[in-house]
Amino acid sequence: IGGTFTDLILFNEKNGKLTAYKSLSTPSDPSSGVVNTINLSKIDTANISFFVHGGTTVINAITERKGVKTALITTLGFRDILGIMRGNRPDMYNLKPKKxxxxxxxxxxxxVKERVTSEGKILTPLNLESLDEIIDICKKNKVESIAIQFMHSYLFTENEKKCEEYIKKRFPEVSITISSDITREWREFERANTAVLNAYVQPIVLKYFNNLEKKLNDLGINCGFTAMQSNGGTTSFNGAKRQPITLVESGPAAGVNGAVLVGNLTNKENIIYFDVGGTTTKCALIENGKPKVTTEYKLEWNRFNPGYPIRVPVTDLVEIGAGGxxxxxxxAGGSLKVGPQSAGADPxxxxxxxxxxxxxxxxxxxxTGVINPKNxxxxxxxxxxxxxxxxxxxxALGLGVDLITAASSIVRVAEAxxxxxxxxxxxxxxxxxxxxxLVAGGGGGPMHVCTLGKELGVSEIIIPPYPGYFSAWGMLATDQRSDFAITSLIRSEKIDxxxxxxxxxKLEEDAYNYFTSNIDLDKNKINFEKRIDMRYLGQxxxxxxxINERDFDIKNILQEFHLEHKKTYTFSLDNTSIExxxxxxxxxxxxxxxEIKELSSNYKLEDSIIEKREINFGEEGLHNATIFDRNKLPTGLEIDGPLVVEEDSTVTMVLPNQKLTVDSLGFLRIK
Structure with a gap:
């Protein structure tokens, strides 16, 4: 569910057929857009056995400041942690940065009075009675959600849990988020901000998913419902309701999964993913078949704004305000700009x-002639x-040029x-x-990708089937996943x-408990990937x-750290203690x-020709280009640009001196 369109991909497990549908999003109630698109498909809903949802409900509520009134309860002396933030700043020359x-x-x-040491031992016992006054103030101020974050609770969770239980008894209608449920990592500011943002959107997400679930049931869909997460995996609707902050970048993460699937089908392991939607452009890098995942995600970060850190695993990508x-x-200086403001779906x-x-x-x-207004x-x-x-x-008036030149200028600025x-x-x-x-998706990606791929010098450009539904397509290739972590500082000479x-x-035990409580799943079918964050002492x-399970010893782990540090930072400190x-x-x-099956195409090249029309190819100039229907392109076709390929959800521009090939799966491959 994007800012402009709601996309639906249906996969028939019996015949392997994919079908796609698109309708305008309904920002006032995104669930209506879901229902509209399902109705558009005319599918027999009783036959749906699997449903996965991805959307922008969480990130929209945060960026548009439409969450609920939220309170924070923290350890005595740390009330101002959200305001103090971190001392570092993105604009190092700005001596008066605005936080x-x-x-x-x-x-x-x-x-509240409580304190736990950095070793996880109680220093000051929790004073529950002091919560009574806090609860009364929250009720008076009509607080709808409370975040609880205590110092070093990643090591000792009991105080947060006791605080939650006490508040629930006196204030049962309020939503409560405790930081240790979201993350067991250190960094008190990052944990506090993550807990606050989860609390800020939780009532909204709870209402949305309850409403959506009811509408889906009314349509006759009664399978297990899952939601796409930012880490590249899915969770149950119940899991999404408890930890909605894990959904903050769910749509873009699904698109990255789609790019991984494209790589698997085309035997490509190193991929740059590029997606242009109605509101934003998303980019990510996939190395050796695996997308990168980070816990250093910052919402609204830019070179002037340190942003809001969210300490949950998020697929590592770059997102900018440049969409259709x-x-x-x-x-003010008269320079042409494009974005980040967007017209969205309405108007x-x-x-x-x-x-x-x-x-x-x-x-x-x-x-510029690229888009067919009737298609x-x-x-x-x-x-x-x-x-x-x-x-x-x-x-055009502002630049003093004609319409075509003005339109072309807009495209060039956006592509920059x-x-x-x-x-x-x-x-x-x-x-x-x-x-x-370079793998392109989104309704706008194929329109820009050949120009950008040429400038980057990539080895090949690949456009999969249904690129305008790429995030929905990617969700079909997604596994159920959850991430667990705990900070425990140990020096290399003191560990075995x-x-x-x-x-x-212990982390595996947490994982088993999570999956068995959220999803009816055989514990023997759970796969684990283990990793350790390490550093040289003083860093x-x-x-x-x-961690390689088959070669699991301290010597190999330390050696792998030295190699990875040198790869990342160009040096290693072989005789320095490691943490x-x-x-x-x-x-x-x-x-x-x-399973995407090979196409059996009986079409000839002439069957796919729609028309010829004059199109502006940017720096390549105006060309009277042939327009092809993608659905009728014969497999094995090789043809030189300039040309345009039309399909239901997008348009692909192939520049002069580029060659288009249609492979056996129907992928468009451009060099």
């Missing part, structure tokens, strides 16, 4: 004829070119932002794009292999090492994946 506003106002941040609905505008781009008047990327692509969004409605011209004319995002996940992290293929095994055994940053910091366990269960 972001905490999600809990100061009058609703409370302290991104608005073109002039800054949408000017050409939607829904009341929007601002020029957008979609309007620009319509003016947009599966032909559900026709774009109005005259409205796009009226909107783009504002930019997109190429910067692609370079951020590749070149700026030490990767050579020439060693990667039995200590490590003991820590991981602040860590390097994460994956084990955080132990991580990813638990997952394999879900059935769609």
């Amino acid at each position: 972001p506003t905490p999600f809990v106002e100061r009058k609703l941040r409370f302290e 609905g991104s608005i073109a505008w002039f800054d 949408g781009p000017a050409s939607y004829n829904k009341g929007g008047t601002e020029p957008t990327i979609t309007d620009a692509k319509l003016i 947009f969004a599966s032909g559900q409605f026709e774009l109005k070119k005259e409205l796009a011209e009226k909107a783009i004319n504002k930019i 932002n997109m190429i910067n995002a692609l370079k951020l996940v590749s070149i700026q992290r030490g990767y050579d794009p020439r060693d990667f293929v 292999i039995n200590k490590i095994k003991s820590i991981f055994s 602040e940053h860590t390097v994460t090492i994956t 084990f910091v955080t132990f991580r366990l990813s638990a997952s269960s394999n879900s059935p994946k769609p």
Whole structure:
């Protein structure tokens, strides 16, 4: 469920057929968009055996500040932790940086007497009676959700649990989040902020999923419902209701999974994923068939804003405000800008004829001849070119150029932002794009990818079937997953292999308890991946090492750390003491994946030709290009650009001097 469209992918397990449907999102009630799209498919809902949901409910509630009134209860002396934040700042030359506003106002941040040492031992017992006054103040201020975060609770969770139980007895209607339920890692500010944001959105997500579940049941869908998480796995609806913060980047994470599936089907392990939706552009890097996952995620971070840290596993990606609905505008100096403001689904781009008047990327692509106004969004409605011209004319007047040049300028500015995002996940992290293929998804990705791929110098561009439904497509390839971690600082000279095994055994026990309580699953079908965050003594940053179960000894772990540190930072300190910091366990269960069958195409090239029309290919200029119907392209086809391939959800532009090949699976492959 995106900011502009709601996408549905159906996979028939009997015949291996994929079908896709798209409708406009309904921001006021996203569940209505889900129902509308299911009804559009006319599927017999009694035959649905698996349902997975991904969307923007959580991130929208946070970024639009539409969460509930929230309070924070913390250890005596730490009330201002949300305001103090961290001393580092993204703009190092700004001596008066402005810190972001905490999600809990100061009058609703409370302290209680309790203290646990950094070894997890009680220093000051918890004073539960002091909670009575706090509860009364919360009731008076109509607080709907409370976050509880105590110092070192990642080592000793009992005080947070006792506090939760006490509040529930006196204030049963309030939602409660305790930090140790979300993360067992250190860093008190990050844990506090994560707990607060979970509490901030929990009542909204609870209401949304309860409402959606009822509507799905009313439609006759009674299978187990799962929700996409930011870590690249799914959880049950009940798990999502308890820990909604794990859904913050669920849609983009699903798209990355889709790119992994594309890699598996095309025998490509190194992939740069590129997705342009209605509101944003997402980019991620996949190395050796595995996407990167981070716990250093920061919401609303930019070079002027330190953002809000969220200490849960999130698929590592870059997201910018450049999508089909991104608005073109002039800054105070008269420079042309595109985004991050978006026209969204309502009113949408000017050409939607829904009341929007601002020029957008979609309007620009319509003016340049790329988009067929009669074949947009599966032909559900026709774009109005005259409205796009009226909107783009504002930019033309500001630049002193004609409409085509103005529209082309909008596209070039947007693509400059997109190429910067692609370079951020590749070149700026030490990767050579020439060693990667570029996989494009989203309704806008295939329109831009050939230009961007040419500039990056990637080895190949791949566009899978149904690219406009890529996140939904990726969710079909997703396993149930949950991540567990605990911080335990141990120096290398004081640790043995039995200590490590003991820590991981406890994490495995937590994983078994989670899966058996949330999902009816055989414990023997759970797969584990073990990792350790490590650092040289005295360092602040860590390097994460994956543990090889078959070669599990201290010597190998330390050697692997030295190698990984040198790879990441260009040096190693072989004679320096090493600290084990955080132990991580990813638990997952394999879900059935769609088997994409080879196409048996009886079409000839001439069958796929729709028309010829003049199209602006940006720096490549105007060309009278042939327009092809993707559904009728014969497999094995090789043809030179310039050309355009149309399908229900998107348009693929192939530049002059690029060659398009259609493989046996129907993937478009461009070099």
